[in-house]
Amino acid sequence: MTDTIFERNDTLYNLDPEHSRIADELNAQGVKYAMANWIDVLGRPKSKVVPLSHFADLVAGAERYTPRGFGGIGSMNPTEDEVVGVPDLSTLKVLPWDKRYAWMLADMSFGGREPFALCPRAALRKQVDAAAEMGYTVHLGVEPEFYVFRPESLDSDRLIPIAHTGSLRPSPAYDIEATLDASEFFDKLVGYLADLDFGVYAFGHEGGAGQYELSVGHAPVLEMADRMTLFRFAVKQVAKECGLLATFMPKPYDNMWGSGAHLNMSLVDKATGINAFRGESVGQWTETTYQFIAGVLKHAPAFTALGNPTTNSYRRLTPRLADGQISWAPTRVSYGSNNRSCTVRLPQNRPCIEYRAADSAANYYFASALMIAAGLEGIREGLDPGAPLEEASHNSDAPSLPRTLLEAVEAFQADPLVHETFPPAFVREYTEMKVKEWETDHLLVSDAERARYLLEL
Known part of the structure; x- marks a missing residue:
């Protein structure tokens, strides 16, 4: 059976009969539409949606996009070539909450050949390949936190959390009543994620009113980012x-706990299938582990621009909340043996390193790419992270993480590893975009400033 050739806008495309067969299978399941999502800098999926009759066209790269200026992926350039979102069929899923739609992730490229400089999946693939050359497969687990609010309060001064837990002190973390207040939401969410084979093994209430965390099994890093x-x-x-x-x-509100996204990363030896961080017994770590940590800590200031990518992110990276409660958010470049106040933690119950400073706004592709590059550099150069920190990190004399988005972006721009890891166009565009974001935020005068200074000065 030979490929079918079709033409659109003076371009010829080869249609693979296998893709038509997949479309027939999807049609039998009731699917009507398909999408191939590329990811913008903010981590949001973007795609056109095509009728299932054009599934094979979509997979062949027939859908083109003008990505710049639409959703934080660089400055608009009206003369730049369009990019193609080339679907990765291994990511094909039918959306369980609306089975009319088939979902895929896509790689952005020019004409299906040259990767687009701002493509997050391409950046991560490069580091996955670099790890493979050193004999490793990279695995990632993520602990995402998020808030759920009642939308009827959108026009008020303060959103109303789904769970009314404001009287619980010091926090409603793990409170089962607060978790059950969100039963309808979680019953649907966990059911859908089970249909998607996400491996959900726990969920519960976090430290803020209406804040939740859901735990899923780890996976190879690109699969986990997807x-x-x-x-x-x-x-x-x-x-x-x-x-x-x-x-x-x-950080939705100043006296609420921030939403982190702890990145649990490990290396697996490709030859043996053994975790390269696992020591001879539980709680012991290999030399490779410490070298990887040393690399991550060396580049932590630059990494912060990706792991904490918004001006709002730095309202979270503080030792305390506005009401004086300890925030548990890391503020210094440090690691510790099960020390939850450090940037990097060595957890007692799993053979991985836990990067605790990243937040839920992070683009997992870009952040993972730089974290891998930093850790691999640590291994290649045999770096030593020094002794672990056993006290609260904000009381130590360890170097501070960047305290503003501007500080983080300046560290990002100045770090040679950033320029080795990402294309020049990405470094330039990301730096310019984030400096403008900081400047815009910095120019705003808040009600709190007026209340403090208007009559005082």
Whole structure:
């Protein structure tokens, strides 16, 4: 059986008969439409939606996009070539909350050949390949936190959390009543994620009123980044089904706990299948582990621009909340043996390193790419992270993480590893975009400033 050739806008495309067969299978399941999502800098999926009769066209790369200027992926350039979102068929899923739609992740390229410089999947693939050359497969687990609010309060000064837990002190973390207040939401969400084979093994209430965390099994890093993209999309869609609003904003209110996204990364030896961080017994770690940590800590200031990518992110990276409660958010470049106040933690119950400073606004592709590059550099150069920190990190004399988005972007721009990891166009565009974001935020005068200074000065 030979490929079919079709023409669109003076371009010839080869249609693979296998893709038509897949479309027939999807049609038998009731699917009507398909999408191949590329990811913008904010981590949001973007795609055109095509009727299933054009599935094979979509897979062949027939859909083109003008990505710049649409959703935070660089400055608009009206003369730049369009890009193609080339679907990765291994990511094909039928959306369980609306089975009319088939979902895929896509790689952005020019004409299906040269990768687009701002393509997050391409950046991560490069580091996956670099790890493979050193004999490793990279695995990632993520602990995403998010808030769920009642949308009827959108026009008020303060959103109303789905669970009314404001009287619980010091926080409603793990409170089962607060968790059950969100039963309808979680019943749907966990069911849908089970249909998607996400491996959900726990969920519960976090430290803020209406804040939740859901735990899923780890996976190879690219698969996990794809999974988290769909996860964030699913959370928002389920919230809408329930008449709610879900947000991954790092810090919705000054006296609420910030939403982190702890990155649990490990290396697996490709030759043996053994975790390269696992020591001879539980709680012991290999030399490779410490070298990887040393690399991550060396580049933590630059990494912060990706792991904490908004001006709002730095309202979270503080030792205390506005009411004086300890925030548990890391503020210094440090690691510790099961020390939850450090940037990097060595957890007692799993052979991975846990990067705790990243928040829920992070683009998992870009952040993972730089974290891998930093850790691999640590291994190649045999770096030593020094002794672990056993006290609260904000009381130590360890170097501080960047305290503003501007500080983080300046560290990002100045780090040679950033320029080795990402194309020049990405470094330039990302730096310019984030400096403008900081400047815009910095120019705003808040009600709190007026209340403090208007009559005082």
